[in-house]
Amino acid sequence: MTNDALAPDGERRASAQEAPRQAQADRLDGEPRRSVEPRSVARALRSIRRRRMPDRQGVAVSRPRPDAARMKALREALLATFGPQQVVRVEYVTAFSEPFPFWVWLGTTTDVERDELARDSSAGGRVAEVAGRFGFDALCEGFTVESQETVDRDYAGNWFYRLR
Numbered sequence: 001m002t003n004d005a006l007a008p009d010g011e012r013r014a015s016a017q018e019a020p021r022q023a024q025a026d027r028l029d030g031e032p033r034r035s036v037e038p039r040s041v042a043r044a045l046r047s048i049r050r051r052r053m054p055d056r057q058g059v060a061v062s063r064p065r066p067d068a069a070r071m072k073a074l075r076e077a078l079l080a081t082f083g084p085q086q087v088v089r090v091e092y093v094t095a096f097s098e099p100f101p102f103w104v105w106l107g108t109t110t111d112v113e114r115d116e117l118a119r120d121s122s123a124g125g126r127v128a129e130v131a132g133r134f135g136f137d138a139l140c141e142g143f144t145v146e147s148q149e150t151v152d153r154d155y156a157g158n159w160f161y162r163l164r
Contacts, residue, residue, distance in 0.1 A: 066100050066139065074134045081130050082106055085120070086113040089148070093163055104131070104143040105163065107151075114147035 075090045089107030094100055104127055108114045117123055124143060131140035146162060155161045 066094065066102065066136070070134050070136070074131060074136065077130050077133065078104065078106070078127065081126055082117070082123075085117050085123075086110075087117070089159075091159060091163055099139060101139045101141050102136075103141055106143060106145045107159075108145065108147045109149065111147045111149050114145050114150070117145045 071092065075092075078090045079087060086108050087106045088109055089105075091105040091107065092102045093105065094102035106117065106123075106127075108117060123145075127143045128137060128140060131137055151157060151159055151162050
């Protein structure tokens, strides 16, 4: 027995599984439905531009929002600034809500290098200064220093788990 049934006007009636697809096709006037996939974080960050946001006093101010090109340039600038202190990796942890504040992670090779940089009282100011050159001074909330040695030992070499 077939699931096809005829409507009173003699037209073939769609089965229960076909009904949602038929309704979608009717809404699109016969055009095929295009799949809409969620945007990746990088794509979302690329599409973000400056936006006027109220500051703490309620006055609208222009605050920059991260985009991939400037974040990459910031990474390169931080590596150049902290390279003499053996920083070999820069990562970001960001909020997924406006205005997208972020935290900078500086990565060294050894625990000794990490501890030396963590004791450097000027490091926070230098991170803020570099972030300010790219317009991120209001969004960069701070920094953390971690070593590849610790990530290898405590997180099986996986920075993703360390950054969580």
